[in-house]
Amino acid sequence: MLRVALLGCGTVGTGVLELLSRSSLPLVVRGVAVAHLDRPRAPVVSPELLTDRPFELVSQSDVDVVVELIGGLDPAESLVRAALEAGKDVVTANKALIAERGEALLALARSRGRRLLYEASVCAGTPVIRAARALAAGGVWRLAGILNGTCNYVLSRMAAGMEFDDAVRLAQQRGFAEADPTLDISGRDAAQKLVVLVREAMGLVVPPDAFAVEGIAQVRRGDLLAAREQGYALKLVAVARRDGEKLQLRVHPGLIPLGHPLAQVEEELNALLIESDGTGEVFLRGRGAGALPTATAVLADLLELMTGAGTMTLATPARLSIVPHGEVRARRLLRIEVADELRAVRTLTDQLAAAGVSLDHLSAYPVPDRGTVLTVLTGRAPGANLANALAALVRADLCTAPVRSYLLEELGEEGT
Amino acid sequence: MLRVALLGCGTVGTGVLELLSRSSLPLVVRGVAVAHLDRPRAPVVSPELLTDRPFELVSQSDVDVVVELIGGLDPAESLVRAALEAGKDVVTANKALIAERGEALLALARSRGRRLLYEASVCAGTPVIRAARALAAGGVWRLAGILNGTCNYVLSRMAAGMEFDDAVRLAQQRGFAEADPTLDISGRDAAQKLVVLVREAMGLVVPPDAFAVEGIAQVRRGDLLAAREQGYALKLVAVARRDGEKLQLRVHPGLIPLGHPLAQVEEELNALLIESDGTGEVFLRGRGAGALPTATAVLADLLELMTGAGTMTLATPARLSIVPHGEVRARRLLRIEVADELRAVRTLTDQLAAAGVSLDHLSAYPVPDRGTVLTVLTGRAPGANLANALAALVRADLCTAPVRSYLLEELGEEGT
Numbered sequence: 154m155l156r157v158a159l160l161g162c163g164t165v166g167t168g169v170l171e172l173l174s175r176s177s178l179p180l181v182v183r184g185v186a187v188a189h190l191d192r193p194r195a196p197v198v199s200p201e202l203l204t205d206r207p208f209e210l211v212s213q214s215d216v217d218v219v220v221e222l223i224g225g226l227d228p229a230e231s232l233v234r235a236a237l238e239a240g241k242d243v244v245t246a247n248k249a250l251i252a253e254r255g256e257a258l259l260a261l262a263r264s265r266g267r268r269l270l271y272e273a274s275v276c277a278g279t280p281v282i283r284a285a286r287a288l289a290a291g292g293v294w295r296l297a298g299i300l301n302g303t304c305n306y307v308l309s310r311m312a313a314g315m316e317f318d319d320a321v322r323l324a325q326q327r328g329f330a331e332a333d334p335t336l337d338i339s340g341r342d343a344a345q346k347l348v349v350l351v352r353e354a355m356g357l358v359v360p361p362d363a364f365a366v367e368g369i370a371q372v373r374r375g376d377l378l379a380a381r382e383q384g385y386a387l388k389l390v391a392v393a394r395r396d397g398e399k400l401q402l403r404v405h406p407g408l409i410p411l412g413h414p415l416a417q418v419e420e421e422l423n424a425l426l427i428e429s430d431g432t433g434e435v436f437l438r439g440r441g442a443g444a445l446p447t448a449t450a451v452l453a454d455l456l457e458l459m460t461g462a463g464t465m466t467l468a469t470p471a472r473l474s475i476v477p478h479g480e481v482r483a484r485r486l487l488r489i490e491v492a493d494e495l496r497a498v499r500t501l502t503d504q505l506a507a508a509g510v511s512l513d514h515l516s517a518y519p520v521p522d523r524g525t526v527l528t529v530l531t532g533r534a535p536g537a538n539l540a541n542a543l544a545a546l547v548r549a550d551l552c553t554a555p556v557r558s559y560l561l562e563e564l565g566e567e568g569t
Numbered sequence: 570m571l572r573v574a575l576l577g578c579g580t581v582g583t584g585v586l587e588l589l590s591r592s593s594l595p596l597v598v599r600g601v602a603v604a605h606l607d608r609p610r611a612p613v614v615s616p617e618l619l620t621d622r623p624f625e626l627v628s629q630s631d632v633d634v635v636v637e638l639i640g641g642l643d644p645a646e647s648l649v650r651a652a653l654e655a656g657k658d659v660v661t662a663n664k665a666l667i668a669e670r671g672e673a674l675l676a677l678a679r680s681r682g683r684r685l686l687y688e689a690s691v692c693a694g695t696p697v698i699r700a701a702r703a704l705a706a707g708g709v710w711r712l713a714g715i716l717n718g719t720c721n722y723v724l725s726r727m728a729a730g731m732e733f734d735d736a737v738r739l740a741q742q743r744g745f746a747e748a749d750p751t752l753d754i755s756g757r758d759a760a761q762k763l764v765v766l767v768r769e770a771m772g773l774v775v776p777p778d779a780f781a782v783e784g785i786a787q788v789r790r791g792d793l794l795a796a797r798e799q800g801y802a803l804k805l806v807a808v809a810r811r812d813g814e815k816l817q818l819r820v821h822p823g824l825i826p827l828g829h830p831l832a833q834v835e836e837e838l839n840a841l842l843i844e845s846d847g848t849g850e851v852f853l854r855g856r857g858a859g860a861l862p863t864a865t866a867v868l869a870d871l872l873e874l875m876t877g878a879g880t881m882t883l884a885t886p887a888r889l890s891i892v893p894h895g896e897v898r899a900r901r902l903l904r905i906e907v908a909d910e911l912r913a914v915r916t917l918t919d920q921l922a923a924a925g926v927s928l929d930h931l932s933a934y935p936v937p938d939r940g941t942v943l944t945v946l947t948g949r950a951p952g953a954n955l956a957n958a959l960a961a962l963v964r965a966d967l968c969t970a971p972v973r974s975y976l977l978e979e980l981g982e983e984g985t
Contacts, residue, residue, distance in 0.1 A: 278845075280696075283696060284699065286869065287696035287699055288694065291864075292591065372973070375904070380975065399889065399892050401897055403894065405976065407976045407978050408978060414830070431861045432862040435695050438830070438850075439849070445707065446847060448847065449703075452707070453705070473811070474815055474816070486792075486801070514799065526791060528795040559822055560823045562713060562806055562825055
């Protein structure tokens with residue numbers, strides 16, 4: 154049973170408690186340090202866990218791991234130091250802390266035999282830190298990312314015709330931008346993320362202020378259109394590129410060829426392209442902010458602390474039933490080769506109607522030496538109903554080849 | 570210093586030794602077990618390390634970690650068991666072993682306090698295992714992947730007009746398909762991968778033969794075209810979908826909407842979409858096979874064993890110089906607002922020519938109340954040269970607003 158102390162209980166802290174309440178992880182929260190004991194909290198926050206004495210909490214003997222969700226350098230840095238010095242592992246979502254003080258804190262953790270994990274500090278639930286680390290041994294020579302969701306959202310809205318100020322306001326309304334969006338808009342947030350990723354992927358330690366950073370405040374709508382006319386998407390990009398002993402680093406509004414996966418990253422999404430000698434291009438895309446995405450990454454680090462020692466697994470032998478294919482409701486594309494087209498179509502439509510399967514599209518093409526191929530798109534129906542209808546076609550000896558049936562995967566939609 | 574024993578020295582084993590020879594990891598290879606001592610080997614394989622007695626190697630007292638690269642169940646399973654029982658950590662690239670015997674082997678590892686890592690077993694260097702694990706705490710409800718590079722390559726070639734048999738042969742010639750491609754073409758390889766990912770992401774243990782699997786042998790070229798006409802790409806998809814206590818699992822040629830990122834995964838690439846309550850959609854794409862990609866994942870696991878205990882970091886304080894922005898050679902898109910268009914264009918072209926910057930495109934649009942905006946696309950040149958040319962324009966008082974300059978990122982290309 155891992156015993157956890159939370160520092161900070163804003164949206165991310167509440168998200169962590171929310172996810173924990175849904176999970177069956179062998180993990181118990183010993184205390185939650187907050188600045189204001191009397192502020193109203195979500196029901197998932199047990200009032201008896203709250204304390205306004207974080208330094209006492211992080212050195213409590215019944216705590217194994219400290220989760221730092223305060224943000225900023227002060228007092229987060231002192232608390233993380235105190236926790237490591239007290240022999241606790243630390244999980245943090247604090248990007249500024251890791252970008253500015255990462256080396257010193259990692260050294261402290263090593264000297265104490267503790268671990269400092271920070272997947273949540275960059276791109277929230279999109280596991281770019283783990284990916285960067287996994288590819289490090291392959292010789293990473295380029296990172297190219299869209300690392301700030303606020304900027305990407307604003308530029309996406311501007312590309313769709315909105316003015317800069319209106320787009321920023323909309324981002325704020327929708328929760329993608331802070332009340333003071335300066336850190337995002339200026340590109341400094343993306344620069345901090347780039348610095349962390351460069352260390353993880355390339356093993357190079359660079360201070361966040363060692364390279365020029367340009368934000369999106371100067372971008373005009375017409376610039377986005379002009380870029381598109383020339384075949385490019387205008388994005389706030391963060392790029393690190395290693396050439397032998399030289400390293401290029403930049404964060405700025407740059408142009409990406411329209412066909413490239415990075416150009417297709419829209420709205421508040423983040424993405425990262427990692428290029429290495431060992432694996433070529435690896436591309437990741439996902440949400441880069443938000444309470445639950447960030448909380449998911451925090452829990453991933455807690456899980457790693459639990460499984461890292463090889464003492465547990467998340468795998469639960471749950472009593473789930475595997476759905477037989479015949480019960481899967483879906484639309485399907487059929488390809489049916491027939492000799493007698495008219496009789497086949499009549500039989501097919503009769504049988505589909507009898508099986509309660511609607512017919513959304515039907516076309517027929519002659520095929521040299523093989524009669525006719527029918528292309529049929531069905532409505533949503535259980536596979537078994539369709540199989541029955543097709544069996545009747547076969548029984549009537551109407552098919553000249555086995556029917557091919559392709560299920561339409563409903564990606565990006567909720568229903569099944 | 571981590572002491573490693575390799576089991577197997579085919580293309581992946583050689584790749585591991587190759588990457589190790591290029592890296593400065595604190596890691597030493599104690600022995601390499603092979604079936605045939607007298608077979609010719611790459612220069613990176615030191616002959617004095619070779620042995621044909623794998624069981625002796627895995628229990629050697631000067632070995633910390635055993636890397637299993639033999640493949641298949643026999644003798645790989647016995648060797649991995651022997652290694653764990655001898656107190657060694659194990660890293661394996663063996664998909665069949667993890668899919669078929671993963672639970673028992675993980676239980677053995679836990680009982681001995683050892684770790685069993687297998688990032689390389691699924692999608693090689695694309696870190697899908699780490700991603701699946703990182704998102705597990707967020708409540709993963711769907712996995713949808715293109716997990717077999719051979720099938721995706723064959724279907725991509727067929728979509729471009731090639732016959733099935735020719736496409737398979739080409740895949741073999743290009744090294745994407747085995748001499749006997751049955752395991753790939755039948756869909757069973759993808760099913761094994763799906764089973765591993767379902768355990769990592771959903772915590773559910775499913776035997777690989779618990780659900781129906783359909784390969785691509787029946788797919789006709791016309792089916793691909795008909796699917797496209799209806800707005801879908803036909804891919805070998807592997808899908809797991811959880812609905813409460815019900816689990817759908819399928820591997821089959823299925824249809825993906827053309828606009829979806831999975832539909833744009835072409836040639837031998839693999840991809841995985843992970844959907845969770847916590848993070849929404851996370852998408853990964855990369856190479857899923859090959860010697861160096863697989864070796865990169867093996868090294869990632871070795872690195873994790875080294876860093877997991879918090880005792881080391883890959884970060885090297887290398888003496889790299891950060892390239893000043895002015896030295897970065899690139900094409901750039903300029904947006905220049907001017908009042909006197911003709912004089913501005915003349916000055917600009919003169920200055921660019923003097924600075925050695927070629928002009929690939931120039932257009933001018935009138936802007937209400939703001940004169941004219943020039944859109945300029947330059948050839949590749951150092952930023953400083955361009956800055957000088959633009960400074961002259963400003964000095965001549967020709968600009969009515971700050972010039973916006975956007976660097977074209979050369980993604981997908983090698984040169985800079």
